[in-house]
Amino acid sequence: MPDLVLRSVLQPGDTTPSDLHIADGVITQIVPATKTDAPTLDGRTVIPGLWDEHVHMTQWALAGARIDLSAAASAREALELVRAQIATSARPTPLIGVRFRDAIWADAPTLRGLDEVTQGHPTALISHDLHCVWLNSAAGARYGVNVDASGLLREQAAFDLTIALGQLPDAEVDALADQAAHRAAARGVVGVVDFEMTWNRDVWQRRIATGFDALRVDAGIYLTDLDRATAERMRTGQPIADTRGLLTVGPLKLLIDGSLNTRTAFCVDEYPVGGHGVLAVSENELTEILVRARQAGLLPAVHAIGDAANTVALNAFERAATTDFDRATRAGSGPGSAELAAARASLAANAGTAHRIGRATTAHG
Secondary structure, eight states, rough: OOSSSEEEEEOOOOOSSSEEEEEEEEEEEEOOOOOOOOOOOTTTOOOOEEEEEEEOOHHHHHTSSSEOOOOOSSSSHHHHHHHHHHHSSSOOSEEEEEEEOOGGGGOOOOHHHHHHTTTOOOEEEEEETEEEEEHHHHHHHHHHHOOOOTTTEHHHHHHHHHHTTOOOOOOHHHHHHHHHHHHHTTEEEEEEEEOOOOOSSHHHHHHHHHTTTTEEEEEEEEGGGHHHHTTTTOOOTTOOSSSTTTTEEEEEEEEOOOTTTTTTTTTSOOTTTTTOOOOOOOOOHHHHHHHHHHHTOOOOOOOOOOHHHHHHHHHHHTTTTTTTTOEEETOOOOOHHHHHHHHTTTSSOOHHHHHHHHHHHHHOO
């Protein structure tokens, strides 16, 4: 092992550069010169590149240009942040805020409160977990949405409006996604699993074709597109042609309940405000879908937040006799019981950050 390498040297009568390997003051080897870049890291730690296994890439990219409400400790504080933006000349239409957490507020969002602050300017505020949108009357009229006295939309109604709010020119959204990806890459992220609520394959083919190269992407598929994916013989882990090795078919995303913040996660215990949440897919339905997914070669990623929803998901996996237990995931899983976790530890669980934040406070009031 040389303790010194003299690179790209010329010996008398030779026009081809060589590298001299020297150990203990003696030349031990003369080899053709290499052009390999060999920076010194001075003892820095090297780890494998990081993967974010659950992102909504477009929503993340757009969030940077929206009002950040994460610091609001109450509905009143959120309204003051909106009021400050309304008072400026730079107020886009619609005005959009993100990352509020109303479940931990002592006061509640109201349509009247947001209407008073926004003065007829279309405004929509998206919760940190995307399962809830607080909008004013002007935004409701603009997007054809009926709004009750709370001003809140939950679950599918919230998803639909969030998608509508993101309908911008492809070039604009793609540029923001590229910037977000480079910020992630600067922090050591090398790949993401994108669960944006769209046909993700085509979105990423377009972005890569126009030069995107900051990250590798697994393109998630939703249940609404299962027939399409099956017809095109798409399988989880399959590389997508002509994407320079950057794009792969991702998992099949299945949402069976909601979120703790919206009090729609399906739970055994009743919420302080009443109700046990929402079970969007029954155990029988989920079992059938898991069988279809296995037959199609699509790895299921089941969104199960509440403990009751976790029970449904685990039962369905067992009933479907899924052979990929060591790879199948519960994407964004919630606080299931220790007994269930111990009994069925062969299933991987991925508790998404947006669902972990403040969940104890949310669940127990």
